[in-house]
Amino acid sequence: xxxxxxxxxxxxxxxxxxxxxxxxxxxxxxxxxxxxxxxxxxxxxxxxxxxxxxxxxxxxxxxxxxxxxxxxxxxxxxxxxxxxxxxxxxxxxxxxxxxxxxxxxxxxxxxxxxxxxxxxxxxxxxxxxxxxxxxxxxxxxxxxxxxxxxxxxxxxxxxxxxxxxxxxxxxxxxxxxxxxxxxxxxxxxxxxxxxxxxxxxxxxxxxxxxxxxxxxxxxxxxxxxxxxxxxxxxxxxxxxxxxxxxxxxxxxxxxxxxxxxxxxxxxxxxxxxxxxxxxxxxxxxxxxxxxxxxxxxxxxxxxxxxxxxx
Amino acid sequence: xxxxxxxxxxxxxxxxxxxxxxxxxxxxxxxxxxxxxxxxxxxxxxxxxxxxxxxxxxxxxxxxxxxxxxxxxxxxxxxxxxxxxxxxxxxxxxxxxxxxxxxxxxxxxxxxxxxxxxxxxxxxxxxxxxxxxxxxxxxxxxxxxxxxxxxxxxxxxxxxxxxxxxxxxxxxxxxxxxxxxxxxxxxxxxxxxxxxxxxxxxxxxxxxxxxxxxxxxxxxxx
Numbered sequence: 156x157x158x159x160x161x162x163x164x165x166x167x168x169x170x171x172x173x174x175x176x177x178x179x180x181x182x183x184x185x186x187x188x189x190x191x192x193x194x195x196x197x198x199x200x201x202x203x204x205x206x207x208x209x210x211x212x213x214x215x216x217x218x219x220x221x222x223x224x225x226x227x228x229x230x231x232x233x234x235x236x237x238x239x240x241x242x243x244x245x246x247x248x249x250x251x252x253x254x255x256x257x258x259x260x261x262x263x264x265x266x267x268x269x270x271x272x273x274x275x276x277x278x279x280x281x282x283x284x285x286x287x288x289x290x291x292x293x294x295x296x297x298x299x300x301x302x303x304x305x306x307x308x309x310x311x312x313x314x315x316x317x318x319x320x321x322x323x324x325x326x327x328x329x330x331x332x333x334x335x336x337x338x339x340x341x342x343x344x345x346x347x348x349x350x351x352x353x354x355x356x357x358x359x360x361x362x363x364x365x366x367x368x369x370x371x372x373x374x375x376x377x378x379x380x381x382x383x384x385x386x387x388x389x390x391x392x393x394x395x396x397x398x399x400x401x402x403x404x405x406x407x408x409x410x411x412x413x414x415x416x417x418x419x420x421x422x423x424x425x426x427x428x429x430x431x432x433x434x435x436x437x438x439x440x441x442x443x444x445x446x447x448x449x450x451x452x453x454x455x456x457x458x459x460x461x462x463x464x465x
Numbered sequence: 466x467x468x469x470x471x472x473x474x475x476x477x478x479x480x481x482x483x484x485x486x487x488x489x490x491x492x493x494x495x496x497x498x499x500x501x502x503x504x505x506x507x508x509x510x511x512x513x514x515x516x517x518x519x520x521x522x523x524x525x526x527x528x529x530x531x532x533x534x535x536x537x538x539x540x541x542x543x544x545x546x547x548x549x550x551x552x553x554x555x556x557x558x559x560x561x562x563x564x565x566x567x568x569x570x571x572x573x574x575x576x577x578x579x580x581x582x583x584x585x586x587x588x589x590x591x592x593x594x595x596x597x598x599x600x601x602x603x604x605x606x607x608x609x610x611x612x613x614x615x616x617x618x619x620x621x622x623x624x625x626x627x628x629x630x631x632x633x634x635x636x637x638x639x640x641x642x643x644x645x646x647x648x649x650x651x652x653x654x655x656x657x658x659x660x661x662x663x664x665x666x667x668x669x670x671x672x673x674x675x676x677x678x679x680x681x682x683x684x685x686x687x
């Protein structure tokens with residue numbers, strides 16, 4: 156229990172007669188990167204607001220970092236890093252002034268802030284905007300504002316980070332940078348809670364994934380088990396002989412979709428080289444062989460289907 | 466106290482970084498309104514100079530309250546501020562204090578300009594029957610009430626952009642109560658200042674209560 160950062164026990168939240176969660180429970184262990192997914196309107200933002208003490212549940216107990224978030228203790232928020240759907244910056248001032256304000260609100264000194272920017276944000280637009288501000292935040296692009304918000308969230312090495320849709324509007328470099336920040340934070344023992352519709356980001360970063368559905372959070376099994384079928388694809392000639400060759404190695408149906416043969420396979424470490432060798436032996440040209448990137452998506456669909464049948 | 470100062474500084478930086486047109490509007494407002502006491506002393510339409518100052522506070526404070534309290538709720542950045550590590554009471558008090566400071570500064574500029582006009586026009590009495598100090602105190606008490614009412618209404622009203630209009634209504638109600646009471650019993654003019662301060666304290670209390678509740682992040686109309 157002492158090792159958990161988030162303890163949500165039998166929480167019920169409703170707005171009027173509209174029940175958002177009923178007896179919802181969740182525990183997040185220290186050092187975990189937890190991903191929360193769910194359909195639009197399923198209550199992800201409401202759940203985040205409960206974790207942040209912005210909303211109070213009608214029933215149940217919420218403990219984050221050992222605090223009751225609803226007590227609104229400044230010491231609690233000083234240990235947190237928060238990224239919500241709005242950047243929260245004052246548009247009429249520079250990124251530097253904004254970051255300094257939020258840094259000082261957390262009790263971080265100027266030299267610590269400068270050292271953080273120098274170390275973590277070198278070679279980014281934010282580095283130059285911090286050390287030689289040129290424009291007000293309101294003139295930043297959406298992606299630039301999001302990077303500033305990410306910078307603020309990771310400022311001061313928070314023990315617990317709550318990140319709502321952190322990859323929205325980010326370019327490829329910024330996403331890579333964000334990934335590296337998350338991994339560094341995890342390595343230093345921080346616990347991270349990410350809510351996103353970008354399943355690839357959740358899949359890449361998260362150790363545990365929760366699915367918000369039917370007014371509760373269900374854990375999605377994200378462990379890679381070679382004994383279970385895993386989706387793969389092979390991009391090669393559209394020939395029926397290809398299908399039969401692949402089919403001979405796997406039990407699931409093989410289908411040609413989006414210019415590739417797609418199938419589920421058990422124990423890919425040995426099965427995939429065998430299929431490739433067989434295809435090459437039959438004279439087919441192979442352009443690409445890779446696991447499907449939508450494993451989580453499929454698992455969520457499977458979970459939804461199971462829950463629907465039940 | 467540290468949190469209050471931090472919020473006042475933040476709001477000041479935000480205001481100072483505004484477009485130049487905003488400052489031009491405030492300068493014009495101060496310039497135009499500064500002629501009212503002169504009109505009063507010349508025996509024109511302004512029946513009571515002090516009450517005009519009270520309504521000037523509605524315009525200035527209502528406008529500041531609308532931008533300081535409402536804009537953050539409209540764009541959703543209030544949630545970030547509340548989770549920044551500052552105390553909620555510090556955030557609220559800092560915002561109210563900033564609105565009061567700005568209103569007082571603008572009031573002082575306007576009062577000063579009015580004195581210049583009166584001096585150059587050769588009229589010795591600025592507000593017939595009432596002292597300059599009373600008029601300024603009335604302005605201050607009106608500012609306090611409008612700032613705290615603005616803070617409270619920004620949370621309670623689903624359309625907080627209407628704050629300046631509701632402020633006019635509130636000032637009108639307090640004045641009406643004062644005149645109704647003074648019709649029944651003999652009251653000093655200072656009672657009006659007292660009523661405004663009392664209303665300000667009540668709104669301050671309700672604002673603190675609601676600022677700690679869920680309504681602070683409830684969606685609002687543009």
